Amino acid sequence: MTSFSDLNLDPKVLKAIEATGYTTPTPIQEGAIKPALEGRDVLGIAQTGTGKTAAFTLPMITRLGKGRARARMPRSLVLAPTRELAAQVAENFELYAKGSRLKKALLIGGVSFKEQDMLIDRGVDVLIATPGRLIDHFERGKLLLTGVEIMVIDEADRMLDMGFIPDIERIFEMTPFTRQTLFFSATMAPEIERITNKFLSNPEKIEVERQNSTSATxxxxxxxxxxxxxxxxxxxxxxxxxxxxxxxxxxxxxxxxxxxxxxxxxxxxxxxxxxxxxxxxxxxxxxxxxxxxxxxxxxxxxxxxxxxxxxxxxxxxxxxxxxxxxxxxxxxxxxxxxxxxxxxxxxxxxxxxxxxxxxxxxxxxxxxxxxxxxxxxxxxxxxxxxxxxxxPDRQTAEAAEEEPKRTSSRTRSRSRKPAEPEQAAPAAPAPAEAAPVAEAPVEETRNKPARDDSRRSDNRRGGRGRGRDDGGSRVVGLGDHVPSFIEMSFEERRAETV
CATH class of the missing domain: 3.40.50.300 (P-loop containing nucleotide triphosphate hydrolases)
Structure with missing residues (x-):
């Protein structure tokens, strides 16, 4: 049985692995680590939960042990589809890179650009990012990808589902063609196969389990x-x-x-x-x-x-x-x-x-x-x-659940509407007393037809504003509280057009 000590990893990496309690690599790790250490491109197809993150993290740390990072020019790049997955890769890197001097930066949305720019300016060995935020930094002139030696695409099929494939192709073109590419996916859709054929050079293909299978556990x-x-x-x-x-x-x-x-x-x-x-x-x-x-x-x-x-x-x-x-x-x-x-x-x-x-x-x-x-x-x-x-039980339960909402809204609406006529009724003047109010200066009433009060009162009682040409001047939409000046203006216009 193969152990991590048989995979030619850096002694510091082996010590970090031992501290985690792992001794035996998973099939995807065993198949991917050796060719990755040799500098070959790798195409790994394995379902989730099989240890793909360590399959590219461990050889990356070993290969990047020699060399020095330069400002705004990362030495390696890891692309992940979501913020959570990118953060998890960063956690794995910190776990296995203990004892080394490698620096990392995490570029994801929801975090200040200024803090991320400061990390990039200091120089990083490993840049872990989501495609959108990486392109944002590149377009702002804060990042150069011409120094990338190793590029990793993690969860490529999820990138496809989320519409990131055009961004991935653009990022590939930003990096040097001499880079090493480690490409991992749980499924192998036709679009994913097209990308691998275009950007990977004679990759070592590792398919540890039947494609699109589920775990027996x-x-x-x-x-x-x-x-x-x-x-x-x-x-x-x-x-x-x-x-x-x-x-x-x-x-x-x-x-x-x-x-x-x-x-x-x-x-x-x-x-x-x-x-x-x-x-x-x-x-x-x-x-x-x-x-x-x-x-x-x-x-x-x-x-x-x-x-x-x-x-x-x-x-x-x-x-x-x-x-x-x-x-x-x-x-x-x-x-x-x-x-x-x-x-x-x-x-x-x-x-x-x-x-x-x-x-x-x-x-x-x-x-x-x-x-x-x-x-x-x-x-x-x-x-x-x-x-x-x-x-019946369901209807009763739903009615009980909705009743407080209905009761409260109806109580508020009904408590206001009846209050106005009840308060206004005692204060309403008798018809005889309303005569002075109906009178107007001669200048304002000259050449104006008299209003048909009986027609208006009939409309209030039964017309309800049906819009009939033979009916009257009811204003639709204002209920029983139409101001007198509005009705007056409509009656005037009607008299002019008759």
Whole structure:
């Protein structure tokens, strides 16, 4: 059996690996480290959770041990699709580079440009970045990529899904053609294959497992539910989710300790997290619209156990090394079949057991078929632990939930409207007393037809402003409180046109 000491790594790197407790490389590490140390291009295809980060970090540290960084000219470049994955690569670099003098910089969104510029100006050996922020620095004239010796593309298929391939091609063209390229992906889409054929030179291809496969340590369960109407689909799935959580917490074999709950939309992430918290579950959301500092705190809380349920969009599905995740829930069936592999790969890591539930409705049939074709296996069906209440009970519960809102709004609106006529009625002058008010100076009333008060009063009682040419001068949209001067002006105009 191969050990890390057989891979010609730097002694300082071996010492750092030993401190972490690892002794045997994973298949992707064993296959990629040797050619990477020889300076060859590497194309690694392996599912998430197989140790791809160490597969390029360890040989990078060894090769960069000799040499010196120059200002604004990094010696190596690592591109990651998300901020979280880029931060994880930076953590791995710090872990394995202990004892070396290598410097790194992390360029991601949500962080001040000024702080990042200061790091680049000092010179860095390893630059870890997301494509967008890297191009921003380059266009500002703060960064040169002509000194890049090693370039790493991590989670290339996720780059494709997020629309980063044009940026990746542009970054490739910014770097020297003599660079070494380490290219890693969990799947091999045709567009990814085109990129590798264009920018990699005779790469060493390592495919450690069947492409698009799922780990054998993960128990997959499909829970199907047919809601009464489409309106109830999300609400019913939240009920099912809580029922499964309560049931699996009491299991003897792999009980639920924590879980990542994946949703397709950011709005759904917020709704599910709010619902769980409302019912007493320790849950927090994470998605791309949240500030980076908030996302970092949430991930740290989930790692240290202070947060039990992480409700996430696919921003957290790729490459994040969160150990000891007992359960994963696909609250929404992923619309891209590849995302299913990456989502459930958050559990069952490093040989540990994990459970992945997928909640599906009849509308998800085409997505389930795509997943079946991708992984070449059906998702085993499981029992639905929640039964919907009868229709009268549900209507009663929903009415009770909505009643406070309806009552309060109606009370406010009705309390104001009747108050005006009730207060105004006693103060209203009698018709005889209103005569002086109706009188006007001769100059203002000259050449003006008399108003038909009976017609106006009839319109107030029954016309309700229907817009009839034979009816009157009712002003539509103002209810029973039309000011006299408005009606007067409309009557004048009507008299002029008759």
């Amino acid at each position: 993960i128990t997959q369960v499909l829970v199907e539910h047919a809601p009464k109407t489409k309106h109830y689909a999300s609400k019913d799935k939240r009920e099912i989710l809580r029922a499964i959580i309560d049931r699996d917490r009491a299991l003897e074999d792999n009980p639920l300790r924590n879980a990542i709950i994946f949703c397709n939309r950011k709005t759904e992430v917020d709704v599910v997290a709010k619902s769980l918290k409302k019912h007493g579950y320790n849950a927090e959301p994470i998605h791309g619209d949240l500030e980076q500092s908030h996302r970092t705190r949430t991930l740290d809380g989930f790692r240290d156990g202070s947060i039990t349920f992480l409700v996430a969009s696919d921003v957290a599905a790729r490459g994040l090394d969160i150990p000891n995740v007992s359960h994963v829930f696909n609250f929404d069936v992923p619309s891209h079949a590849e995302d299913y592999v990456h989502r459930i790969g958050r559990t069952g890591r490093a040989g540990k057991l994990g459970t992945a539930y997928t909640l599906a409705t009849p509308a998800d049939e085409k997505y389930l078929d795509a997943i079946t074709r991708l992984v070449k296996a059906d998702i085993p069906k499981g029992e639905n632990p929640w039964a919907p209440p009868s229709r």
